[in-house]
Every structure is written in C-alpha cells, then in structure tokens.
Amino acid sequence: MDKQQLIDCHERIKPFIHKTPVLTSRLINKIAGTHLYFKCENFQRMGAFKMRGAANAIMQLTDEQKQNGVVTHSSGNFAQALSLSAQSLGIKAYIVMPSSAPQVKKEAVKGYGGHLIECEPNLEARELASQQIVEKHGATFIHPSNDDQVILGQGTACKELLELHPDLDFVVTPVGGGGLIAGCALSAHYFGNNCKTIGGEPFEVDDAYRSLKSGKIETNATTNTIADGLKTQLGDRNFPIIQKHVDEIIRVTEEEIIAAMRLIWERLKIVCEPSSAVALAAVLKKKNKFKDKKVGIVISGGNVDLSHLPF
Structure with missing residues (x-):
C-alpha cells in the first residue's frame, strides 16, 4: 500500500x-x-474511527457485489460502522455479533439498518455464521481489520x-x-x-x-x-x-x-x-x-x- x-x-x-x-x-x-x-x-x-475503513471498503466493491450486500463479524464498533456505511450507500449489511456484545452496540447496529445475527462469543462461531451468510445471500465478507x-x-x-x-x-x-x-x-x-x-x-x-x-x-x-x-x-x-x-x-x-x-x-x-x-x-x-x-x-x-x- x-x-x-x-x-x-x-x-x-x-x-x-x-x-x-x-x-x-x-x-x-x-x-x-x-x-x-x-x-x-x-x-x-x-x-x-471504523467508519473510515468501512466506507472505503464498501466503495471499492463492484456493482454486483453491492447488490448482494456485505457481511462482517464484530463485537461492536465495526458492526456499527459497516451498518451505517452500507445504509449511507444504499446497500444491505448483515452483522454477526457475539451474544456477549454490549447491548448499546447491538441497538446501534439495528438503528443504522444492519441485519443483526447473534452467535456464541467465540471466533469460530463468528466465522461460521459469517460464512453461512456469504453462501446463502452471496454477500461480500469485509473483515473489521484484516x-x-x-x-x-x-x-x-x-x-x-x-x-x-x-x-x-x-x-x-x-x-x-x-x-x-x-x-x-x-x-x-x-x-x-x-x-x-x-x-x-x-x-x-x-x-x-x-x-x-x-x-x-x-x-x-x-x-x-x-x-x-x-x-x-x-x-x-x-x-x-x-x-x-x-x-x-x-x-x-x-x-x-x-x-x-x-x-x-x-x-x-x-x-x-x-x-x-x-x-x-x-x-x-x-x-x-x-x-x-x-x-x-x-x-x-x-x-x-x-x-x-x-x-
């Protein structure tokens, strides 16, 4: 880069x-x-700060990818960032969050138009749930940091x-x-x-x-x-x-x-x-x-x- x-x-x-x-x-x-x-x-x-990366990642998708939406797993801030970025750009966002995430962050995701999917609070469960959404909806996975x-x-x-x-x-x-x-x-x-x-x-x-x-x-x-x-x-x-x-x-x-x-x-x-x-x-x-x-x-x-x- x-x-x-x-x-x-x-x-x-x-x-x-x-x-x-x-x-x-x-x-x-x-x-x-x-x-x-x-x-x-x-x-x-x-x-x-995560609004910055989420907005950039979504804006770099192809038109076809945008149509199918995006998915991420996040304990909170990237979940909100991707939800709001997707809403701002008219794209669907699927958000996998651990059940242990702060309620305030879950509510914020919903408020920003994200489709919330809860899972067990471990990385394996988060990745599995995200993968299932990719397969079911054709959504593009966007990692919160990698x-x-x-x-x-x-x-x-x-x-x-x-x-x-x-x-x-x-x-x-x-x-x-x-x-x-x-x-x-x-x-x-x-x-x-x-x-x-x-x-x-x-x-x-x-x-x-x-x-x-x-x-x-x-x-x-x-x-x-x-x-x-x-x-x-x-x-x-x-x-x-x-x-x-x-x-x-x-x-x-x-x-x-x-x-x-x-x-x-x-x-x-x-x-x-x-x-x-x-x-x-x-x-x-x-x-x-x-x-x-x-x-x-x-x-x-x-x-x-x-x-x-x-x-």
Missing part, C-alpha cells in the same frame, strides 16, 4: 466521514511531561492529524485487530517527518506484543479486559505492515486503562471508551520515552455503556 492509495482513499471517503477535531490539555501535558494531541475519533460518525481497503481507510485518521501537526515525533494508537495501527503506521511513514508509531495494548490481551516478539501471529488464551474493542487478533494483511512500521507496543494494566479513561473524561470533557484510553495509558506508563516530545494520540471511539462505567 503506497502514499497515493492513502490520498485516493481519503478523497473517496470524505463525503461520508467527519473530519474529527484535535484536542489538547495543558494539565494532561503536565502530568505526562510531554505535548499531547488527541485525535478525537469518538466524534466520528457512529462514534469511532482488509487492505479497511486498513487504508483507518489510516486517514492519522493523515488528518499530521496535516494539522506535521512535526509529531510519535503517533500512539490502541491495538486490537491491527487495522488502526497498521493504517496509522502507513500514514506516519508517508506523511510524517520521521514520526514513529507506537501501540498500546492491555496485558490481558497482549497478542500483538507477543506477535512482534515471535515474528508470527499469536493468539490470546483469555480476553479478560475492560477494553472490549481490543479482544481480536492481528491478521495476515496488517501484521506485515505492523512488523515493518511499528516501533513498539507498550502493555498496560486494567487499572492503568481505567485511570487514563477517567483522566480523559475529567480533563478533556469527552466520552471515550476503555479501548481508546489504552493509548494514553501507554504514554503515561513510559513517560521517559515521550518526555518533551510531540505525541499524537488516536482516541479511537466513544461507544461506551453508560450504565457500566468503571469509575
């Missing part, structure tokens, strides 16, 4: 996405000992951030399925000025951290984390990009995630979900690494169940 593909992708999806704001906080800067620029994808349409067009779309968040702040030393994102960090790493490489990409990941689901160490895609035996958007694993499309362009993945505890989430709510006065707070938690954990640098942080989403806040 090259620079021109990112530029073309951004131009293509602009009518369907928001150019989200970048916020700063002098107090958080003081606590972190660095200069932080928060790219607020919680203000994106459907409340998360798809070139999705990765390019997610990378436009970092592209916009660097257009405002071209001199960033680092960009830090959460790591779940790997689509956001891979896309942002490409944008940092092509549009940044020696800008390094860093990932934040919970200790409880540290498959990406272990994958970079071992050189092959690792899995998680358990997924006991508050960061419900980060329970998925890397794929063969995004992992090579991460290997090439991501400098480091910093692991954080559940307590550190909650503390960072609370800080964002209290000081930036914005709603962010736990997965989003992982990036700030990583910066606060390794203050020496980021000291006096210019650091972009992608607040990946704000779709949180307000009846189950961790503070």
Whole structure:
C-alpha cells in the first residue's frame, strides 16, 4: 500500500466521514511531561474511527457485489460502522455479533439498518455464521481489520492529524485487530517527518506484543479486559505492515486503562471508551520515552455503556 492509495482513499471517503477535531490539555501535558494531541475519533460518525475503513471498503466493491450486500463479524464498533456505511450507500449489511456484545452496540447496529445475527462469543462461531451468510445471500465478507481497503481507510485518521501537526515525533494508537495501527503506521511513514508509531495494548490481551516478539501471529488464551474493542487478533494483511512500521507496543494494566479513561473524561470533557484510553495509558506508563516530545494520540471511539462505567 503506497502514499497515493492513502490520498485516493481519503478523497473517496470524505463525503461520508467527519473530519474529527484535535484536542489538547495543558494539565494532561503536565502530568505526562510531554505535548499531547488527541485525535478525537469518538466524534466520528457512529462514534469511532471504523467508519473510515468501512466506507472505503464498501466503495471499492463492484456493482454486483453491492447488490448482494456485505457481511462482517464484530463485537461492536465495526458492526456499527459497516451498518451505517452500507445504509449511507444504499446497500444491505448483515452483522454477526457475539451474544456477549454490549447491548448499546447491538441497538446501534439495528438503528443504522444492519441485519443483526447473534452467535456464541467465540471466533469460530463468528466465522461460521459469517460464512453461512456469504453462501446463502452471496454477500461480500469485509473483515473489521484484516482488509487492505479497511486498513487504508483507518489510516486517514492519522493523515488528518499530521496535516494539522506535521512535526509529531510519535503517533500512539490502541491495538486490537491491527487495522488502526497498521493504517496509522502507513500514514506516519508517508506523511510524517520521521514520526514513529507506537501501540498500546492491555496485558490481558497482549497478542500483538507477543506477535512482534515471535515474528508470527499469536493468539490470546483469555480476553479478560475492560477494553472490549481490543479482544481480536492481528491478521495476515496488517501484521506485515505492523512488523515493518511499528516501533513498539507498550502493555498496560486494567487499572492503568481505567485511570487514563477517567483522566480523559475529567480533563478533556469527552466520552471515550476503555479501548481508546489504552493509548494514553501507554504514554503515561513510559513517560521517559515521550518526555518533551510531540505525541499524537488516536482516541479511537466513544461507544461506551453508560450504565457500566468503571469509575
């Protein structure tokens, strides 16, 4: 994937996405000992960065594929993104969600016109249900993170951030399925000025951290984390990009995630979900690494169940 593909992708999806704001906080800067620029994808349409990749992936389909609709499996944000993108473009979306997904996210999928199919909360069940829809309806499967067009779309968040702040030393994102960090790493490489990409990941689901160490895609035996958007694993499309362009993945505890989430709510006065707070938690954990640098942080989403806040 090259620079021109990112530029073309951004131009293509602009009518369907928001150019989200970048916020700063002098107090958080003081606590972190660095200069932080928060790219607020919680203000994106459907409340998360995934709108970018979903819109781009659908727009790249053939007319015949569009007629048969699209299908994905997702615990929440990509489910909503694909539903809304499909609705915006007049296409049918079948959404496979684990029964354990937050009710607020299930309701949002329905509200965006997605056809919801629930399954057991494991990857095998999700993949089987998706495959059955492909066979029955001829729908095109779009993976939430392991798809070139999705990765390019997610990378436009970092592209916009660097257009405002071209001199960033680092960009830090959460790591779940790997689509956001891979896309942002490409944008940092092509549009940044020696800008390094860093990932934040919970200790409880540290498959990406272990994958970079071992050189092959690792899995998680358990997924006991508050960061419900980060329970998925890397794929063969995004992992090579991460290997090439991501400098480091910093692991954080559940307590550190909650503390960072609370800080964002209290000081930036914005709603962010736990997965989003992982990036700030990583910066606060390794203050020496980021000291006096210019650091972009992608607040990946704000779709949180307000009846189950961790503070």
